[in-house]
Amino acid sequence: MSDEIVKVDRLFKKYGKRAEWAVEDVSFDVKAGEIVGLLGHNGAGKSTTLRCLEGMLPFDRGNISICGRDIVRDPIGAKSQMGFVTDDHAVFVKMTGVQYLDFICDVYKVPVGVRKERYRELESVFALGDSVRDLIASYSHGMRQKICMMGSLVHRPKLWVLDEPMTGLDPRTMRAVRELMTDYAKSGNGILFSSHALDTVAKLCDRVVLIRKGKQVSDLNVREIAASDPDFDFEEYYLSNES
Amino acid sequence: MKAESRKVLGALLRKQFCESAASFAKGNFNVVGFAVRTLLIVALIAIFVVFFGDFADVYLAVTTDGEPAPLTRAFELMTMVYAAIMALTVIGAMTALERELFSSEDVRIFSALPIGANTIFAAKAIVIYARQTLVCTVCVLTANITVAAHASVEWYFWLVTALSCPLLPMLSVGIASVLALPIHALKVLLKDRFAATFVLITLVTAALLFAYAYLLRLVSSMLLGEDLRYFFNDAVMAKIAAVVAWLHPADLFAALLTGKDVLSSALVIAAVLVVCFALSLIFIKLILTRALKAQVSSGGVRHLTARAQRRALSPLAALIKKEFLLIFRTPDYMFSYFSVALVVPLLVYFCMSISSALVVRLIGISCDLELALFLSLLFGSLANVFCTTNISRDGMMFYSVKVMPLGYRSVVFSKVLLCLVVAVLSQLLTAILLCAAGGLDVLHALFVFAVASAFSFSQICFATRIDFDHAKFSSQPDGEIKEQSNTAALVVVVGMLTAFAVGGAVLASRMALSLRGLAQEYGFLTYLIGGALAVVAAAGGWIFLVFRLKERYYRFEGGVL
Numbered sequence: 009m010s011d012e013i014v015k016v017d018r019l020f021k022k023y024g025k026r027a028e029w030a031v032e033d034v035s036f037d038v039k040a041g042e043i044v045g046l047l048g049h050n051g052a053g054k055s056t057t058l059r060c061l062e063g064m065l066p067f068d069r070g071n072i073s074i075c076g077r078d079i080v081r082d083p084i085g086a087k088s089q090m091g092f093v094t095d096d097h098a099v100f101v102k103m104t105g106v107q108y109l110d111f112i113c114d115v116y117k118v119p120v121g122v123r124k125e126r127y128r129e130l131e132s133v134f135a136l137g138d139s140v141r142d143l144i145a146s147y148s149h150g151m152r153q154k155i156c157m158m159g160s161l162v163h164r165p166k167l168w169v170l171d172e173p174m175t176g177l178d179p180r181t182m183r184a185v186r187e188l189m190t191d192y193a194k195s196g197n198g199i200l201f202s203s204h205a206l207d208t209v210a211k212l213c214d215r216v217v218l219i220r221k222g223k224q225v226s227d228l229n230v231r232e233i234a235a236s237d238p239d240f241d242f243e244e245y246y247l248s249n250e251s
Numbered sequence: 252m253k254a255e256s257r258k259v260l261g262a263l264l265r266k267q268f269c270e271s272a273a274s275f276a277k278g279n280f281n282v283v284g285f286a287v288r289t290l291l292i293v294a295l296i297a298i299f300v301v302f303f304g305d306f307a308d309v310y311l312a313v314t315t316d317g318e319p320a321p322l323t324r325a326f327e328l329m330t331m332v333y334a335a336i337m338a339l340t341v342i343g344a345m346t347a348l349e350r351e352l353f354s355s356e357d358v359r360i361f362s363a364l365p366i367g368a369n370t371i372f373a374a375k376a377i378v379i380y381a382r383q384t385l386v387c388t389v390c391v392l393t394a395n396i397t398v399a400a401h402a403s404v405e406w407y408f409w410l411v412t413a414l415s416c417p418l419l420p421m422l423s424v425g426i427a428s429v430l431a432l433p434i435h436a437l438k439v440l441l442k443d444r445f446a447a448t449f450v451l452i453t454l455v456t457a458a459l460l461f462a463y464a465y466l467l468r469l470v471s472s473m474l475l476g477e478d479l480r481y482f483f484n485d486a487v488m489a490k491i492a493a494v495v496a497w498l499h500p501a502d503l504f505a506a507l508l509t510g511k512d513v514l515s516s517a518l519v520i521a522a523v524l525v526v527c528f529a530l531s532l533i534f535i536k537l538i539l540t541r542a543l544k545a546q547v548s549s550g551g552v553r554h555l556t557a558r559a560q561r562r563a564l565s566p567l568a569a570l571i572k573k574e575f576l577l578i579f580r581t582p583d584y585m586f587s588y589f590s591v592a593l594v595v596p597l598l599v600y601f602c603m604s605i606s607s608a609l610v611v612r613l614i615g616i617s618c619d620l621e622l623a624l625f626l627s628l629l630f631g632s633l634a635n636v637f638c639t640t641n642i643s644r645d646g647m648m649f650y651s652v653k654v655m656p657l658g659y660r661s662v663v664f665s666k667v668l669l670c671l672v673v674a675v676l677s678q679l680l681t682a683i684l685l686c687a688a689g690g691l692d693v694l695h696a697l698f699v700f701a702v703a704s705a706f707s708f709s710q711i712c713f714a715t716r717i718d719f720d721h722a723k724f725s726s727q728p729d730g731e732i733k734e735q736s737n738t739a740a741l742v743v744v745v746g747m748l749t750a751f752a753v754g755g756a757v758l759a760s761r762m763a764l765s766l767r768g769l770a771q772e773y774g775f776l777t778y779l780i781g782g783a784l785a786v787v788a789a790a791g792g793w794i795f796l797v798f799r800l801k802e803r804y805y806r807f808e809g810g811v812l
Contacts, residue, residue, distance in 0.1 A: 023808075024808075059650075062654040063653065063654055063805075064650045064653055064654050065808060066805060066806040066807075066808065080805070083656075083805065084656045084657070084658060085656070087654060087655060087656040087657075088656035090654075092654050094650070094651060094654075096647055098646070098647040098648050098650065098651045099648070099651070100573060100576075100577065100648055102576055102577045102580040102581060103573070103576055107576065110569075111569050111572070111573055112655075113563070114563055114564040114565070114566060114568070114569030115566050115569055115570075115655050115656065115657060116655070116656065117563070117566075118563075119563065120561065120562055120563045143443060143580070146443075
């Protein structure tokens with residue numbers, strides 16, 4: 009399909025020589041304009057799935073494509089369509105915020121002419137203020153989270169991948185990020201994120217992929233269900249299927 | 252100490268033991284690296300024993316006013332040895348204390364737990380003291396056994412030797428705890444002032460280099476001048492005696508070893524120990540309060556003047572810039588990268604000036620080209636240690652870079668290139684210095700530059716790939732690597748062996764040919780051997796680096812993930 013941004017097909021991943029699969033037979037897709045949530049208990053395999061999708065980790069079986077580009081056969085092509093926020097907010101702490109954004113722009117080949125405008129747009133959401141000129145080493149947890157998010161969007165990716173994005177953010181920024189996610193998806197991009205914040209997932213997601221002990225339990229269209237069943241309780245559904 | 256505090260102290264010590272033992276755990280233990288490091292230490296001890304033994308022989312026989320004074324000489328010798336060991340252990344303890352109390356992540360955790368400041372310090376100090384005792388025991392035993400093998404010693408020499416192993420580190424840790432606070436204050440002052448840090452590091456390096464040059468000149472005058480015995484004339488001995496008189500409290504240990512002023516020396520040592528203990532308790536109170544505050548608060552932030560770039564960089568250039576900033580803004584990396592590389596030319600030059608004349612004096616043949624090659628390779632290999640953390644240095648950011656649309660070549664080669672720039676620059680400066688002041692002609696200097704650069708390239712390639720295959724990411728909050736890795740030891744040993752093999756081959760061929768009067772006819776052999784081996788090394792390094800690199804890069808799961 010032309011509007012298919014992510015396609016994960018029968019993904020299997022094992023760590024080292026361990027006998028059990030970290031991810032076993034997981035398949036889902038994300039279409040343009042969709043927000044898809046990846047849910048599961050701690051250690052269920054959400055982060056591993058996202059890391060395989062981002063090309064951070066190799067996987068044993070299956071196929072992953074981003075905007076039609078295979079992550080194994082055309083890693084650079086696939087990665088250039090993606091912006092990511094990792095759960096550990098790994099960032100170059102010896103750079104200032106601006107230098108980090110410049111680095112990302114250089115890597116994703118964002119023209120110099122549009123950078124200023126994009127920095128301004130992102131600043132209006134994340135409000136780092138003058139801190140953007142400080143060394144990232146001096147940032148708080150939440151500020152690192154913000155600069156990671158800014159870096160993940162500055163090149164306007166088709167797919168925005170976020171691992172636990174709301175952790176460490178203040179309520180105002182959390183709301184701003186939620187609005188940004190909705191707007192970003194509406195403008196024809198895809199968003200895939202993992203979270204434990206069920207209310208956020210219920211408010212934002214079009215679909216939810218539930219993973220339990222590495223296996224996919226369901227791929228649920230929460231919008232359709234909520235529309236057809238006003239009594240549908242997402243939290244109840246999640247807790248009854250999660251363990 | 253209360254029973255509760257003792258239990259907590261036991262728990263803290265067990266935690267530190269578990270952390271230390273983790274590197275020896277199955278699957279985590281690098282046997283080859285460990286063996287290489289042990290071998291390196293044993294080799295260094297062996298070299299020290301041989302040279303120090305010869306020196307002790309000569310020094311103990313030195314006369315003053317025409318009279319032999321073996322007891323006085325032994326006292327002076329042992330004072331200098333103990334002073335050197337104390338300096339070494341004080342610096343080591345000071346660095347460890349400063350790092351453990353101000354930079355270590357666990358103090359931040361401890362500050363939130365119901366653990367008293369004294370207990371935290373006791374746990375840290377015991378571990379530092381244990382490490383210092385180990386270092387001290389190796390140094391003291393090596394030096395004292397060597398001296399005992401060259402002089403007649405009494406039973407109390409061995410008693411004091413045994414006692415000084417646990418006592419010297421006590422003094423060192425006591426002195427270090429007093430010095431840790433001003434050192435920390437200096438670090439806070441220099442925080443985020445990268446240019447100032449660079450200037451300071453360069454000045455310290457220059458001062459060390461000056462001392463080194465002075466020492467070399469001394470050695471040079473001893474080796475090239477008259478017999479070593481005559482070097483220690485009355486004037487020199489008077490200077491030595493004056494210096495020794497200032498070396499407290501090392502002179503007290505030396506006095507005990509030689510049976511001089513036993514009672515007063517023992518009492519003064521005991522008093523110094525008590526003072527050190529009391530001072531360290533007072534200062535530790537100050538240090539810990541500051542440490543806990545500094546760890547819990549993020550501290551002051553200095554605004555930098557960095558602004559958005561005016562022009563776009565290519566991905567490779569952006570990666571190189573990123574690497575450069577990481578190095579320039581981490582003082583330890585800055586020292587390893589810039590300062591060591593800048594020091595290499597001078598080290599080669601000084602050693603060349605001694606060894607060149609020495610070889611002529613010993614065998615009557617000039618081997619300047621071969622010596623320059625040997626020394627450039629040797630010191631060049633030591634300066635390239637920085638490249639052994641090319642991958643590990645990135646920490647978890649290596650994975651973040653892996654997610655970006657960058658080819659594996661750009662990511663890995665940017666690191667090789669950055670190391671190569673400074674290695675080549677260092678070798679170029681060496682060649683210029685040797686050409687301008689070291690007696691080498693331009694062609695020879697160019698040859699030395701080309702061969703040494705090729706070997707540096709090879710070493711960087713090997714080191715980068717080994718680090719890639721055995722990457723260990725730091726657990727420090729800033730990702731900085733504080734410990735020397737096994738890869739570093741392996742690369743240093745192999746680099747030195749290569750320098751000895753290649754340098755030895757060209758030197759041996761030159762000497763053999765000269766002695767047979769064939770030096771002119773077969774002079775090309777140096778170029779042939781050096782040139783051919785350089786090409787082989789560079790090609791070998793490159794192949795080792797790129798062999799299945801693409802596959803390994805995309806399947807990389809190393810570090811700590």
